[in-house]
Amino acid sequence: MTEYVTDERAAGDRRARFEALAHLVTEPLHRYLLRRADPDPVDDVLADTLLVLWRRIDDVPGLGPDAVRPWCYDDVMPWCYGVARGCLANARRADRRRRSLLERLTWATRPGVEEATDPDHSALHTALAQLRALDREIVLLWAYEELPPSRIAEVTGLTANAVSIRLHRAKKKLAAQVERKTAARPGHETDEGQGNGRSSR
Template identity: 75%
Template sequence: MTETEQRATRDQRARFEALARVVAEPLHRYLLRRAEPDQVDDVLAETLLVLWRRIEDVPGLATEHAPVLVPDPDAVLPWCYGVARGCLANARRADRRRRSLLERLTWTAAGSARETGDADHTALHTALAQLRPLDREIVQLWAYEELTPSRIAEVTGLSANAVSIRLHRAKKKLAARLERKTGPGAGHETGEGQGSEESGRSSR
């Protein structure tokens, strides 16, 4: 990195730090009033990352050719609120996609729609991770991007028939794993060992 590039990087960091000192707390309050509690920190971090990347676009902020001053909140906050609003919208869309995936796969598992809790998300991610990478990609394209097998075939290079077969098999595997994780007997030992033990006692 040349000296000029190093100076530009230092200037960018200084301007970002000056901006963050002014906007971080108001942005946190903004998100607390709008986001789910478990979303706030992640969305705030994403917002600050966007501000870092777009530091040149922030209105009312000192330029690289001017001294770094304490930004005027009235000048910079409206634009920063807009960035936070966009990041929150992205987070909500991602959350809806995850919930949609869970609901669609749970429907496959149970044969009917049912209420699901946060624990099911963990079970779903675990079940997805156990699929082969290509099968996992096919399921995610179907559930998240809502693509048809023919469109998935374009993405993966497979035939539409091969996609349909893989998708069907993958959903069956996920359904079985989700049933084991979230079904009535989830987290409990099966009765096989108990039955054997009782048989052993009765034969004594």
């Protein structure tokens, strides 16, 4: 019983620290993001930032459970700006990947495009055709209609979590199939094994 009470007290303390932090930093972070991004994605990036702050509340300067002095705005704000900057960078990378896939999907599904004109996009079109119908629909709703998983869930009747899982798996399958088809095309040069100083990831 004592252990349960201790855990409850720790959880309550953690929640109180986060709520106090969120009250202080949400508006400055919102302004920070608005100055660096289009308004549309700002709320999502801010939500991601607050989620990271919740998960890492013990890492915020002055907010750890063993903090020896009261924390203040100047202690926490630079660290929180760094988190927001990272979340914005992640959002931009995700948007670039989505736009790249959308561009390739648009090209691959244009009528009259022959395989020989663009093997890469043809490979993507072939890979799309190999997905299950529902997975293909989820990918197209995400790429063409730019719907998030919560909205795709409304269209398909799945849960948002199920959509996220299917979308993640479908994109991995697409990437793997396209890579297999395009990696070893005859006459296609690669820099594998060349001493160009770049490391593979």
